[in-house]
Amino acid sequence: GAVVSQHPSRVICKSGTSVKIECRSLDFQATTMFWYRQFPKQSLMLMATSNEGSKATYEQGVEKDKFLINHASLTLSTLTVTSAHPEDSSFYICSARVTGTLDYGYTFGSGTRLTVV
Amino acid sequence: AQSVTQLDSQVPVFEEAPVELRCNYSSSVSVYLFWYVQYPNQGLQLLLKYLSGSTLVESINGFEAEFNKSQTSFHLRKPSVHISDTAEYFCAVMLRGAQKLVFGQGTRLTINP
Numbered sequence: 001g002a003v004v005s006q007h008p009s010r011v012i013c014k015s016g017t018s019v020k021i022e023c024r025s026l027d028f029q030a031t032t033m034f035w036y037r038q039f040p041k042q043s044l045m046l047m048a049t050s051n052e053g054s055k056a057t058y059e060q061g062v063e064k065d066k067f068l069i070n071h072a073s074l075t076l077s078t079l080t081v082t083s084a085h086p087e088d089s090s091f092y093i094c095s096a097r098v099t100g101t102l103d104y105g106y107t108f109g110s111g112t113r114l115t116v117v
Numbered sequence: 118a119q120s121v122t123q124l125d126s127q128v129p130v131f132e133e134a135p136v137e138l139r140c141n142y143s144s145s146v147s148v149y150l151f152w153y154v155q156y157p158n159q160g161l162q163l164l165l166k167y168l169s170g171s172t173l174v175e176s177i178n179g180f181e182a183e184f185n186k187s188q189t190s191f192h193l194r195k196p197s198v199h200i201s202d203t204a205e206y207f208c209a210v211m212l213r214g215a216q217k218l219v220f221g222q223g224t225r226l227t228i229n230p
């Protein structure tokens with residue numbers, strides 16, 4: 001149980017375009033989801049906390065207007081990278097946990113490798 | 118604020134040898150502790166966790182970790198590694214009552230035949 005599905009797994013886009021990444025909790029409801037960014041050979045950096053039905057909470061230094069997060073339902077959160085540039089190329093990972101329990105820890109999506117050309 | 122330090126960025130070992138990946142944390146309050154494994158181009162998978170109770174926790178694939186409160190450590194061990202254990206390993210902590218996971222820098226475990 002506690003599976004998080006993330007799509008797409010890879011995306012290549014042109015500079016200046018926008019890209020949407022989806023994160024779905026398949027067998028549980030996730031009131032809160034988290035979005036991370038991971039640079040090569042580095043740890044995960046929390047970008048924002050996504051709360052169902054309300055605005056996301058962004059970490060210091062993360063541009064809200066560039067990384068738009070929407071959490072419209074208890075099973076879906078999306079991250080849209082707007083006006084993407086090559087420096088936005090990275091591995092993006094979402095995570096969630098079953099509310100009220102840590103039995104599964106935090107479940108992570110399989111990640112999205114974004115390449116901006 | 119809490120922090121996590123993984124002392125080794127890379128650990129190369131031979132197959133069937135034992136391994137220990139070190140993790141130390143800093144926190145003024147009680148924490149939950151986790152180890153995650155990441156295979157290339159994939160998300161993170163929970164390996165094991167310490168929430169409460171027995172300080173020695175085990176995973177299904179032979180890893181174990183021991184919570185040592187006095188040394189604020191949660192080192193990961195395996196008595197005999199396999200080629201398939203090659204991956205990046207992340208230690209993480211979460212304050213009790215909080216939601217955020219704080220990750221260590223990661224340790225790349227490389228198994229040589």
